[in-house]
Amino acid sequence: MLQRKKQRTSRKITDKSDLFDGVPDDLVVSILCKLSSSVSRPTDFVNILLTCKRLNRLGLHPLVLSKAGPKALAVKAQNWSDSAHRFLKHCVSAGNIEACYTLGMIRFYCLQNRGSGASLMAKAAMKSHAPALYSLAVIQFNGSGGSKNNKDLRAGVALCARAAFLGHVDALRELGHCLQDGYGVRQNITEGRRLLIQANARELASSLNTIVKRQLKQQHQRRLNYQHYAYMTGSGCPLLSDFGCNVPVPEGHPVNVFLKEWFELGVGELGQGLRLCSHRGCGRPETRAHEFRRCSVCGTVNYCSRGCQALDWKLRHKVECGPMERWQEEGGNGNGGDGGAGGMEEVGEAEDLAIG
Numbered sequence: 001m002l003q004r005k006k007q008r009t010s011r012k013i014t015d016k017s018d019l020f021d022g023v024p025d026d027l028v029v030s031i032l033c034k035l036s037s038s039v040s041r042p043t044d045f046v047n048i049l050l051t052c053k054r055l056n057r058l059g060l061h062p063l064v065l066s067k068a069g070p071k072a073l074a075v076k077a078q079n080w081s082d083s084a085h086r087f088l089k090h091c092v093s094a095g096n097i098e099a100c101y102t103l104g105m106i107r108f109y110c111l112q113n114r115g116s117g118a119s120l121m122a123k124a125a126m127k128s129h130a131p132a133l134y135s136l137a138v139i140q141f142n143g144s145g146g147s148k149n150n151k152d153l154r155a156g157v158a159l160c161a162r163a164a165f166l167g168h169v170d171a172l173r174e175l176g177h178c179l180q181d182g183y184g185v186r187q188n189i190t191e192g193r194r195l196l197i198q199a200n201a202r203e204l205a206s207s208l209n210t211i212v213k214r215q216l217k218q219q220h221q222r223r224l225n226y227q228h229y230a231y232m233t234g235s236g237c238p239l240l241s242d243f244g245c246n247v248p249v250p251e252g253h254p255v256n257v258f259l260k261e262w263f264e265l266g267v268g269e270l271g272q273g274l275r276l277c278s279h280r281g282c283g284r285p286e287t288r289a290h291e292f293r294r295c296s297v298c299g300t301v302n303y304c305s306r307g308c309q310a311l312d313w314k315l316r317h318k319v320e321c322g323p324m325e326r327w328q329e330e331g332g333n334g335n336g337g338d339g340g341a342g343g344m345e346e347v348g349e350a351e352d353l354a355i356g
């Protein structure tokens with residue numbers, strides 16, 4: 001009797017596994033493609049790979065890896081390992097453009113492998129990946145990885161324009177400032193202002209979108225009124241406050257979070273005398289001393305780009321900035337690092353113009 005029961009149970013289990021084995025590979029691959037493109041963190045995807053040999057094999061199918069989205073690739077800096085590096089390389093080989101950009105940024109800024117990092121970013125940029133185009137623009141503006149003489153402002157503007165055309169908000173803002181200041185391009189104040197307004201409008205649209213999505217999620221929690229109140233009374237950042245809106249801080253690209261954590265948590269070391277971009281959502285480090293421009297008023301913050309300077313001004317620095325005696329004692333020349341053209345007063349004024 002007991003024997004019979006045992007047999008039945010084991011047959012049941014065998015039948016179940018047969019059922020999964022009966023599902024054709026291409027169907028499993030197509031489900032895994034959907035999963036890899038939509039998971040909200042890498043662990044969710046890795047857990048599927050660990051389930052069984054078959055899911056592990058099919059999960060590493062090039063088609064699945066090529067579809068992995070930014071969040072599936074968003075490894076945490078403190079979890080960086082050879083296997084994480086290998087996983088990103090597999091995704092790159094499978095033709096995943098997002099992985100090209102992510103690994104390119106990590107190699108360029110964290111692993112000091114500038115050549116390979118830049119070429120991976122270029123690979124993504126050639127496929128019209130807007131963040132890659134913008135990051136390459138920042139590298140050109142600063143001459144990152146090279147000397148001061150390697151700055152190529154015109155190339156920076158061209159890359160920025162391409163990223164802006166694809167709707168990248170930071171690139172739009174950067175291009176607006178370049179046009180306003182005649183930085184790497186012939187000065188055109190009207191066109192510069194137009195682009196800054198466009199950047200603000202896009203920012204507003206995307207945050208409204210985020211708010212609507214969040215509110216839909218939160219309906220179940222019956223806290224809609226409180227959330228709405230919080231958004232309108234100052235839990236976000238004061239962008240576009242002139243339009244009566246207080247929008248939440250935009251979510252950065254996962255690789256920017258990686259860079260920031262890499263250096264701030266001490267996973268990697270910043271070279272002697274090098275600084276991180278002071279905009280909290282950026283994480284880009286200097287690749288040589290005095291690469292980034294410094295705030296011309298207080299001299300205590302520095303930025304990789306005009307876009308970061310303008311954003312941080314509105315988010316935080318506006319209320320912190322003030323002339324510092326220490327800075328004057330040091331005999332600062334009022335310009336950041338190697339004589340960059342952007343002062344904080346200038347940015348504040350430009351932004352006010354843009355949204356006023």
Ligand SMILES: [Zn+2]
Nearest residue numbers: 277282304308
């Ligand atoms: Zn920055």
Ligand SMILES: [Zn+2]
Nearest residue numbers: 295297298321
């Ligand atoms: Zn300042």
